[in-house]
Amino acid sequence: MPLTNAQYDEIGRIYSRRQQRDLEDQQQRIRRAYEQVPGLKEIEEKITDLTCERGRAMLAGQKNEAERTAGELLNLRASKKKMLADAGLAADELEIRYECPDCRDTGYVGGEICHCRKKAVMDLLYKQSTIGDALQRENFRTFRFDVFDKEKRDPQTGRTGYETMQEYVRICRDFIDGFPGQADNLLFTGQAGTGKTFLSHCIAEELIRRCFSVLYLPAPKLFERLADSTFRRDGSGMEDADDVMTCDLLIIDDLGTELANSFTSSPLFTCINERILGKRPTLISTNLSMNEMAGFYTDRITSRLMGSYRILRFPDRDIRVYLRFGENGK
Numbered sequence: 001m002p003l004t005n006a007q008y009d010e011i012g013r014i015y016s017r018r019q020q021r022d023l024e025d026q027q028q029r030i031r032r033a034y035e036q037v038p039g040l041k042e043i044e045e046k047i048t049d050l051t052c053e054r055g056r057a058m059l060a061g062q063k064n065e066a067e068r069t070a071g072e073l074l075n076l077r078a079s080k081k082k083m084l085a086d087a088g089l090a091a092d093e094l095e096i097r098y099e100c101p102d103c104r105d106t107g108y109v110g111g112e113i114c115h116c117r118k119k120a121v122m123d124l125l126y127k128q129s130t131i132g133d134a135l136q137r138e139n140f141r142t143f144r145f146d147v148f149d150k151e152k153r154d155p156q157t158g159r160t161g162y163e164t165m166q167e168y169v170r171i172c173r174d175f176i177d178g179f180p181g182q183a184d185n186l187l188f189t190g191q192a193g194t195g196k197t198f199l200s201h202c203i204a205e206e207l208i209r210r211c212f213s214v215l216y217l218p219a220p221k222l223f224e225r226l227a228d229s230t231f232r233r234d235g236s237g238m239e240d241a242d243d244v245m246t247c248d249l250l251i252i253d254d255l256g257t258e259l260a261n262s263f264t265s266s267p268l269f270t271c272i273n274e275r276i277l278g279k280r281p282t283l284i285s286t287n288l289s290m291n292e293m294a295g296f297y298t299d300r301i302t303s304r305l306m307g308s309y310r311i312l313r314f315p316d317r318d319i320r321v322y323l324r325f326g327e328n329g330k
């Protein structure tokens with residue numbers, strides 16, 4: 001579960017806040033209980049004093065004294081319990097109540113990462129992926145094969161849309177299982193409304209559930225970020241660019257739509273290339289054909305894409321596919 005430094009710090013802050021809140025909550029309950037139950041404060045103080053005395057007696061080997069204080073402590077605790085119960089308060093009213101009792105809100109149990117920390121990381125990754133909402137709707141559990149044509153065969157591949165998509169979903173699942181370290185890069189190409197974005201959401205959702213960091217950026221946003229980090233002198237853009245380079249999976253959606261703006265393709269090459277060198281997969285989707293791409297981008301970009309990306313050409317859409325994936329779904 002490799003997190004960027006910024007993400008690691010954010011998780012640390014989440015746990016500090018949680019611990020702080022636990023303490024404040026306990027202090028508040030104690031104050032209220034002391035006000036409500038006469039004598040409770042005194043009995044608590046006695047218990048604290050006696051616990052110290054008992055500790056000292058045990059250290060000094062004074063067996064009788066240790067036994068006497070232990071007996072007295074039992075009585076005091078019983079009285080305290082009764083006082084709380086009589087006042088209608090819970091037996092643990094004065095104790096810390098942890099959000100996760102398993103790790104006492106530290107995030108670790110016996111040196112291992114607690115389930116709650118895994119969840120916290122996942123929540124953070126969802127939030128930062130910028131497509132958290134879409135992923136609830138578009139994932140492998142909601143993906144439907146039955147919208148794809150089972151009869152018409154593509155003249156080039158000889159396969160139906162249905163067969164092709166079954167194979168592509170298998171490839172995507174292998175891609176996911178390749179994390180960390182063994183996954184290729186993927187390039188989805190095909191018309192708008194053929195399910196490219198939907199399938200990239202499926203991959204994002206599954207990887208985030210496995211606690212990998214996924215950054216999803218429409219191409220124009222990616223170029224904005226890359227330009228920002230190049231030109232900002234104060235370094236404040238660096239954290240953004242750092243995520244682009246270091247997240248486990250970068251998804252660049254709709255490559256080609258940035259072409260309306262003037263841009264230089266060199267930051268794109270740097271980004272693609274650095275991620276390949278760092279063995280961090282990238283998933284690109286585009287409505288451009290490979291020929292069109294060759295016309296729009298420099299040779300070194302297209303040859304990088306041809307050489308290091310697995311290219312999946314989505315079957316041309318028909319009306320059912322379009323209704324499912326068009327407009328909202330792409």
Ligand SMILES: [Zn+2]
Nearest residue numbers: 100103114116
């Ligand atoms: Zn926990």
